[in-house]
Amino acid sequence: MRALIIRLFMPFLLCIVPFLGAALVLLCIPHTALAYFWEHFAMMEGLIVGGGTLLFLVQMILSLKALRWRGTRFDEGTDRWLGNLAQAAEWFPMLGLIGTVAGILEAFSSSTAGTTIEPKLIAPAITATGSGLFMALINMFPAWIVLLGRDLILVLSGTEAPSPHGGD
Numbered sequence: 668m669r670a671l672i673i674r675l676f677m678p679f680l681l682c683i684v685p686f687l688g689a690a691l692v693l694l695c696i697p698h699t700a701l702a703y704f705w706e707h708f709a710m711m712e713g714l715i716v717g718g719g720t721l722l723f724l725v726q727m728i729l730s731l732k733a734l735r736w737r738g739t740r741f742d743e744g745t746d747r748w749l750g751n752l753a754q755a756a757e758w759f760p761m762l763g764l765i766g767t768v769a770g771i772l773e774a775f776s777s778s779t780a781g782t783t784i785e786p787k788l789i790a791p792a793i794t795a796t797g798s799g800l801f802m803a804l805i806n807m808f809p810a811w812i813v814l815l816g817r818d819l820i821l822v823l824s825g826t827e828a829p830s831p832h833g834g835d
Contacts, residue, residue, distance in 0.1 A: 673824050678734035681816040682727055685808035689723075692804065704798075707791040711766035712798045719759055719802025726752050726809035733813045736820050749810050756806035763799020767792045 693701070704712075729745040729752070770792025778784045 670824075673820055674736050677820050677823065678731055678736075678816070681734055681812055681819070682731045684812055685723070685727065685730075685805065688808055689801075689805040692801065703790070704794050707794050709766075709791065709794075711762070711769065711795045715759055715762050715766070715795065715798040715802055718762075719798075719806060722752060722755055723802075723806050723809070726806065730809045730813050730816075734816045734820065736824060741817055741820075746813075749813060753807065753810035756803045759799040759802040759806065760796075761799070763796040766795020766799070770795060 726749060729749050732742055733745040733749060735742050771789060774784050774788035774792065777788060
């Protein structure tokens with residue numbers, strides 16, 4: 668029974684954590700801010716949220732495979748992919764900044780010389796930044812959960828975790 672829990676239940680349970688973390692972050696955002704975001708959802712936000720969600724789901728599938736304990740080792744075939752995909756999370760804040768700059772330039776272009784720019788013209792630029800930061804955050808979770816989860820599974824299985832210093 669213990670082996671069944673360690674081999675099947677623990678990887679699944681650990682892979683739920685990033686989804687819960689993303690949900691918790693969304694729950695902490697005020698409702699009015701989320702409503703504003705969806706009202707001003709544009710192509711840049713679609714690129715960021717769509718690409719980030721797809722990347723997150725692919726990483727979670729690979730994480731589930733990477734956390735499966737085979738009795739003597741983990742499936743390490745996914746490690747290279749997980750590492751490369753985790754690095755792709757760094758793209759999302761940059762995409763958000765590009766969207767922010769584009770939104771600010773759009774606000775400036777719609778104003779005339781000598782007039783003040785209304786906050787409602789600049790505010791949509793911030794939605795791209797928020798999208799990029801949120802997608803970067805949730806796309807860091809899968810690689811972290813694999814590192815943490817493998818050590819936890821080894822401890823629960825009674826196997827000693829490898830030393831981070833290579834046995835020194």
